[in-house]
Amino acid sequence: MTPSSNGAAHAIIALPQPYLLFLGDVTEPGFAKTAIGLRDWAPEHCIGEWALPAATVSTGLPSMTPAQAYAAGARSLVIGVANQGGTILPGWIPSLLEAMEQGLDLVSGMHQVLANIPELAEAAARLDRRLISVRVPPPGIPVANGRKRSGKRVLTVGTDCALGKKYTALGLVKGLRARGVDADFRATGQTGILIAGGGLPMDAMVADFSAGAAEQLSPDAAHDHWDVIEGQGSLFHPAYAGVTLGLLHGSQPDVFVVCHQPGRAHVLGYPDYPLPSIEDVIDLTVRLGSRTNPAIRCAGVSLNTHGMSTEAALAACAEVSSRLGLPAGDPMRAETGFEHVVEACIA
């Protein structure tokens, strides 16, 4: 085990904002999902878009050159494309160099690391620009110290991966702010980090530092401040449960919300692993989470009812809610009463 270290006081990724969204030469809306997600979830940080002539997809934001965007206040160019393989295409390089020449830092959520592309590294050094790959953890993350921090925290957990923990956290922040509560979204995956303008990629941390990273992510705060932390994985996932537990321990949540997709019977990609019940997730999260916060409790359930009729979605929420005696709703469908989950967090 790595010896304890004080490390940096608050080592997390922080992105220069606002953003100019780069669309490359994308012609398939699915591959522009990063840009579209940013437009939907962080419109206040997106000043415009910029695309190559071949692109046919638009976010609907104003089209700007890097020079125009810089003059309008933009401080980074975010690669808004999520292609297969996660690679920076050679045809984009001249545009990325132009953005740097005009004063913008570069930000990417792709697998390929910006700093490993020699032309970009050379220009960044020459122009004193930053190349930020949000999948790369920053240096200086300490080992967890386990000390109870001030402020309030809610963590989204799940019966599995990829069923809405990020959108649930975003929905909770929105609902809390609408009630006048001071709340921040704390991102733990690449898309969330782009939306939040900062965070830590939990799945890329060296294992010894997972809980320490979670501690850095939601530092001491005012007594009535809420950090809403994006969950990762599942305590029942045969590959990722360790990540989930490190995040749970380091987050020290006062409250958690369980995310689930009705009808999902097995862990995604693991047909031999039946999905745990929501009850199982509540019970195990309380048991493990109480190690670092004995007051932990479940506020409610977030159901991902994507693809279901309104009737079926309402019925699913009602069934879960009556079975568990907890509010249940879908943050993407106002009619399902997700506001009751928000209210239960701060109750």
Added chain:
Amino acid sequence: MTPSSNGAAHAIIALPQPYLLFLGDVTEPGFAKTAIGLRDWAPEHCIGEWALPAATVSTGLPSMTPAQAYAAGARSLVIGVANQGGTILPGWIPSLLEAMEQGLDLVSGMHQVLANIPELAEAAARLDRRLISVRVPPPGIPVANGRKRSGKRVLTVGTDCALGKKYTALGLVKGLRARGVDADFRATGQTGILIAGGGLPMDAMVADFSAGAAEQLSPDAAHDHWDVIEGQGSLFHPAYAGVTLGLLHGSQPDVFVVCHQPGRAHVLGYPDYPLPSIEDVIDLTVRLGSRTNPAIRCAGVSLNTHGMSTEAALAACAEVSSRLGLPAGDPMRAETGFEHVVEACIA
């Protein structure tokens, strides 16, 4: 989360053996603990020792130059010093270069990475030698697939860090082999990897790959073969529980042995965290471990009675054994009946 990947069939560190143990200029026996541990636990892999003239500590193994050791069969020089800071001292470099010239690869468990020292990297490239830092995970570790593997596995778990999980695993291997059982030690920390001649440094893995690394570490084996896996951390540790859970899930142990030090009341370095009871550890290990191996069971308890009188050690083992209805013993003290723990593993 990182997408599933097939990765390499069996990506673990494998060290060239036998070893020549390098003692540098060590004058403090405590700083030679790596060499002394190797002499004690892997004598069949240690062909001799080599020290600078200023050294005053010896392992008692024959003194040999690299040329003599190579001629006698040695294939690597292992840095047997564990100084404060874990750094390769400049005064050692000429000796390390000489060892490479004479045909030996270099192996180190220190924090400083051998390949980051330019003189060594240059010589390794020129002479086609390997520079192996056992704290650096090898490439190609896949995400866990959760598939049940053939063969039998025992994992050592603990109420805390640093209370005997490695020595317990080594004691189990010794006891199993003495009973004619085909058994291998599977190392998960730097000292264990040097002793075993291979393994994976679990605490240095990227978190998404922790369980996958554990799967690689104990691959499919014969029906009656036992892998004895060195545990790490504790499920109750505020910083390292995620590492422990990834190792538990990926190891899929049939059996586990709980390691504990009588009298330890708090997590080492975390005075606000009371140590869990052995019963707590058994209960939580069964609950979490059953996700990947529903047949998991506790075979017994390994007590670290270092510093206790024989009487007190025997009394502690008897008390734990009668309280839990399970065998309990200290692998470092034959009189405590550790053989009953070994027998309970294969019962």
